Amino acid sequence: MFKSAMLGCGGRAKGHAKAYEHVKKTQLAAVCDMNEERLNPFAEEFGIPQKYTDIHEMLDKEKPDILHIVTQPDLRVQLLTLAHEAKVPAVIVEKPLALDSEDFKAIREISKTTTTKMCVNHQLRFHPRLLDLLSDVQEGRIGDVQFIDASSRLNLAGQGTHVLNLVFWMNGGMHPDLVFGNACGTSQFDGTHPAPDMAVAQLNFPNRVRCLIANGVNAVATSDDEKNHMHKRIAVYGTRGFVHWKMMSWERSTTKVDFESGEKDYRDEDVLGQAGLTDAMCDWLEDDKKVHPNCLEQSLAETNTVLGLFASTVHGKPIDLPYEPEDGLLGKLRAKLE
Numbered sequence: 391m392f393k394s395a396m397l398g399c400g401g402r403a404k405g406h407a408k409a410y411e412h413v414k415k416t417q418l419a420a421v422c423d424m425n426e427e428r429l430n431p432f433a434e435e436f437g438i439p440q441k442y443t444d445i446h447e448m449l450d451k452e453k454p455d456i457l458h459i460v461t462q463p464d465l466r467v468q469l470l471t472l473a474h475e476a477k478v479p480a481v482i483v484e485k486p487l488a489l490d491s492e493d494f495k496a497i498r499e500i501s502k503t504t505t506t507k508m509c510v511n512h513q514l515r516f517h518p519r520l521l522d523l524l525s526d527v528q529e530g531r532i533g534d535v536q537f538i539d540a541s542s543r544l545n546l547a548g549q550g551t552h553v554l555n556l557v558f559w560m561n562g563g564m565h566p567d568l569v570f571g572n573a574c575g576t577s578q579f580d581g582t583h584p585a586p587d588m589a590v591a592q593l594n595f596p597n598r599v600r601c602l603i604a605n606g607v608n609a610v611a612t613s614d615d616e617k618n619h620m621h622k623r624i625a626v627y628g629t630r631g632f633v634h635w636k637m638m639s640w641e642r643s644t645t646k647v648d649f650e651s652g653e654k655d656y657r658d659e660d661v662l663g664q665a666g667l668t669d670a671m672c673d674w675l676e677d678d679k680k681v682h683p684n685c686l687e688q689s690l691a692e693t694n695t696v697l698g699l700f701a702s703t704v705h706g707k708p709i710d711l712p713y714e715p716e717d718g719l720l721g722k723l724r725a726k727l728e
Contacts, residue, residue, distance in 0.1 A: 392416035392672055395452050397445055397469065398460035399423040399432035402484055406458050406511075407436040409664035415672035416456055422448045445469075449476045456671055458511075459483040462582050463547065467496045474504040480671050481508045486551045486696075487689045489584060491715035494693055501686050507674050509667075509682040510689040512555040514622070516666030517659045519640050520556070523626075523633040527560055531644040533630030535561060538601040541609035543621035546696055547583035550605035553622055554692050556635075559683065560626045561599050565691045568594040570708035571699035575606070576727050584720060586727060591699045612636040620656070703727075 394416045396403060403421075410418045420440035423429040433441045442448035449457070449472075457478045459469050463486050473481045487510050488494040501508070514520060526532055540557050542549040558564065575587025588606030595601070604610075612621045613636070625634040631643040641651035673680040691712070698713040700723045716722070 395454035412665035532628030
């Protein structure tokens with residue numbers, strides 16, 4: 391049985407901790423937060439035996455096999471560097487992986503030398519219904535994939551990377567080779583997840599699959615729920631059918647069924663998805679060949695696609711991928727949109 395520890399007791403941390411009711415291969419043994427008013431009730435709620443206000447002390451004393459980093463995204467470089475230097479065996483870090491060119495490049499440098507297995511917490515990839523629909527795609531029940539349509543009504547840094555992660559995996563994990571996008575709005579640049587208010591892009595893949603991705607209130611609303619964080623979706627169209635996943639429902643037409651649809655509870659599936667993501671990290675710790683689907687290499691490619699979209703907006707042209715991002719890209723994007 392592996393030992394896990396968690397850094398951060400904010401809202402998203404509860405999803406990580408609640409999943410341990412279903413995680414099979416590791417136990418949550420310690421938690422750290424500088425704010426004891428968050429730390430103490432969190433540890434009590436989830437029955438976590440050890441509490442710390444200093445991350446260095448927790449890593450020194452607990453020596454966890456898996457560290458959950460559940461903090462604001464502007465701390466990614468510092469905390470991944472800390473985990474790398476402490477030789478933590480595995481890290482699960484919240485999305486987004488990076489916000490701008492400089493932190494992307496810094497994390498890319500860490501990836502070249504670290505022995506720490508790192509993955510980004512895109513738990514949707516492990517939702518039971520999404521796994522079911524993914525199997526339809528992987529096993530050819532919709533024929534050859536032709537087009538992917540994906541969206542979220544939060545911005546690219548908020549939830550856009552979630553659906554982008556699904557786009558990659560619905561196309562066999564392949565990385566796009568071109569992005570052509572546009573964006574507008576600067577009201578969210580001063581928030582914790584800075585990105586344009588709205589963005590849209592075409593992604594081209596080497597296998598000739600095309601994707602349209604939209605993020606922000608320009609994206610389609612999937613229900614009558616007024617909360618924008620409850621609007622994520624992806625549809626994959628093939629030569630013989632399609633699959634369509636939304637937050638609270640799904641539908642498909644395949645070689646096995648003419649058409650079927652149903653409802654589901656996103657919150658229940660999210661707990662199971664988080665557990666599956668965590669167990670997949672345990673599998674990777676046990677066997678180097680069982681690389682986590684959301685490993686750092688894959689997440690860097692997804693982040694590079696977002697930066698390419700930003701560059702496409704700044705320069706008004708398609709951007710070939712992978713893209714070597716220019717310094718200060720987020721600032722240049724903001725200046726372009728103001």
